[in-house]
Amino acid sequence: MTTCNHRSAVKRPAKSKTASTLWRSARSDWFLGISLATTAIFAVTGESLHATLSTVAGFSLVFLWLFGTVLGSALMVARHADRVAEILGEPYGTLLLTLSVTFIEVMTITAVMLHGENNPTLVRDTLFAIVMIILGGMVGASLLAGGWLHREQHYNLQGANAYLGVIIPLAMLSLSLPNFTVTTPGPTLSAAQQAFVVVVSIGLYGAFLVIQTGRHRGYFAADDEPGDDYRHKAPRRSLGWHAALLVAYIVPVVFLAEQLALPIDYVIETLRMPTAIGGVVIATLVATPEAIAATRAALSNRVQRSINVSLGSVLSSIGLTVPVMLAISYLTDHEVHLGLSNADDLLLAVTLAVCVVTFASGRTNILQGAVHVTLFAAFVMLIFQA
Numbered sequence: 001m002t003t004c005n006h007r008s009a010v011k012r013p014a015k016s017k018t019a020s021t022l023w024r025s026a027r028s029d030w031f032l033g034i035s036l037a038t039t040a041i042f043a044v045t046g047e048s049l050h051a052t053l054s055t056v057a058g059f060s061l062v063f064l065w066l067f068g069t070v071l072g073s074a075l076m077v078a079r080h081a082d083r084v085a086e087i088l089g090e091p092y093g094t095l096l097l098t099l100s101v102t103f104i105e106v107m108t109i110t111a112v113m114l115h116g117e118n119n120p121t122l123v124r125d126t127l128f129a130i131v132m133i134i135l136g137g138m139v140g141a142s143l144l145a146g147g148w149l150h151r152e153q154h155y156n157l158q159g160a161n162a163y164l165g166v167i168i169p170l171a172m173l174s175l176s177l178p179n180f181t182v183t184t185p186g187p188t189l190s191a192a193q194q195a196f197v198v199v200v201s202i203g204l205y206g207a208f209l210v211i212q213t214g215r216h217r218g219y220f221a222a223d224d225e226p227g228d229d230y231r232h233k234a235p236r237r238s239l240g241w242h243a244a245l246l247v248a249y250i251v252p253v254v255f256l257a258e259q260l261a262l263p264i265d266y267v268i269e270t271l272r273m274p275t276a277i278g279g280v281v282i283a284t285l286v287a288t289p290e291a292i293a294a295t296r297a298a299l300s301n302r303v304q305r306s307i308n309v310s311l312g313s314v315l316s317s318i319g320l321t322v323p324v325m326l327a328i329s330y331l332t333d334h335e336v337h338l339g340l341s342n343a344d345d346l347l348l349a350v351t352l353a354v355c356v357v358t359f360a361s362g363r364t365n366i367l368q369g370a371v372h373v374t375l376f377a378a379f380v381m382l383i384f385q386a
Contacts, residue, residue: 029245031072038069039252042259050259053266063263070256071285073249074104078289080246087239092213097290097309098316100250105130105286105317106324108257112264112278113325113334119268120337123325124187125279128175128344129379130317133283134310135351136376138291139358142306143369146298153303153364159219160359163311166208168352170318173197175348178339187339194330198323205319220308276383287313303364343382351375 042049052058081097088096105126113122146153174197183190189197212220264281267273290313297305322338329336340348354375358368 029076031076032245032248035069035073035249035252035256038065039255042066043255046259050262053263054270059263059266063260066256066260066263067281067285070104070108070253070260071288073253073256074101074285074289075292076249077101077104077246078293080242080249082293083242084239084246087242095209095212095312096246097293098312099320100246101286101289101313102316102320103250104253104257105282106321107254108260108282108285109321109325110328111258111261112282113328114261114332119265119275119278120335121275122278123321123329123336124175124338124340125276126282127279127317127321128340128348129276129279129283130286131171131175131314131348132351132376132379133287134290134314135355136372136379138287138294139310139355140369140372140374140376141291142294142298142303142310143358143364143372144366145295145369146301146303146306147364147366147369149299150301151365153298153301154362155304155307155359155364156219156221157359157362158216159221159304160307160311162208162211162216162219163307163315164352164355164359166204167311167315167318168356170201170204170315170322171348171352173200174318174322174338175340176345178337179345187337188335189338191330194326198326201319201323205315208315208319221304274383280383286317307359341386343386347375347378347382 049058049062053062077100078097081100084096085092109123109126113119143153177193177197178187178189181189181193183193211217264278268275268278290309294306294309297303297309326336328334339345354371358364358372
């Protein structure tokens with residue numbers, strides 16, 4: 001009898017500890033309540049709230065409310081993806097993060113594209129904004145922060161080359177090629193050309209995943225950074241918990257992205273702001289969680305993780321978003337203009353060339369970060385002064 005009581009006494013603290021851990025995790029996810037409450041409010045009173053967009057106060061309230069909720073949900077998605085990364089190890093954690101954020105990107109672009117007047121340049125503007133925000137601002141900020149704190153940082157050259165080897169042709173085929181084709185007028189592609197871009201994008205991205213997760217997985221982990229052992233930092237039993245919360249944060253975004261489309265359309269169509277603003281807003285939602293993750297990794301001297309997040313985000317945005325948006329365009333009969341303007345086309349080419357130079361030595365410093373930030377500043381300037 002005494003032995004049984006003793007065993008029971010030993011087991012209780014373990015159960016209590018597990019319950020305490022789950023309770024702390026639940027308390028840290030208080031934003032899920034805000035996300036679900038916002039979804040419920042706009043589901044019931046969305047029409048009346050959107051009717052206030054014509055006033056400064058109404059527009060500010062609705063836009064900031066929706067933007068903040070979607071952005072907060074995206075940040076929490078990134079947080080739980082990081083937890084899963086600790087369990088699964090690289091590159092699976094980074095892959096999960098980029099795929100989750102790409103899903104949010106696709107849903108938001110689709111919602112904005114299908115509401116209001118036809119905006120044929122929205123996909124192009126969003127993709128270009130994502131490329132410049134990430135390869136310009138995000139990479140620049142990460143290299144500046146990491147270089148300032150650690151002077152010089154090292155990464156796996158083969159992994160960066162693998163990313164850029166796929167990003168460059170996909171970016172040029174999607175955003176530059178339409179300016180030079182003559183089968184159709186304007187910066188567009190014919191049906192056959194679109195089908196080619198879709199097949200190539202999916203094929204190259206699939207081939208990249210094969211080497212990233214299988215044959216050449218070592219390309220995406222630096223020798224002096226946590227490798228397979230890093231996954232053991234988090235208890236494996238929490239994998240299901242974090243995966244479930246990741247999905248729980250993504251689901252409301254599907255509805256809230258549709259609600260956010262209305263104030264974005266109002267800014268472009270009624271206030272006559274540059275059409276690129278819509279793409280910048282969506283790109284900001286998509287890039288912010290990854291920008292935070294990349295900068296934190298660089299500050300902690302894990303620049304390989306920072307590069308994986310940055311370049312992986314651009315690759316998934318182009319390799320997955322373009323095929324999906326071209327398919328939606330075909331099914332909904334919404335024309336899509338993918339070709340960039342002359343100034344943007346040049347800026348894209350320069351940015352990709354600078355990336356080749358930056359990731360050509362296996363080492364980074366603050367000078368390279370400053371160059372990337374300068375290119376991002378040029379992108380912001382061209383939005384208003386093209």
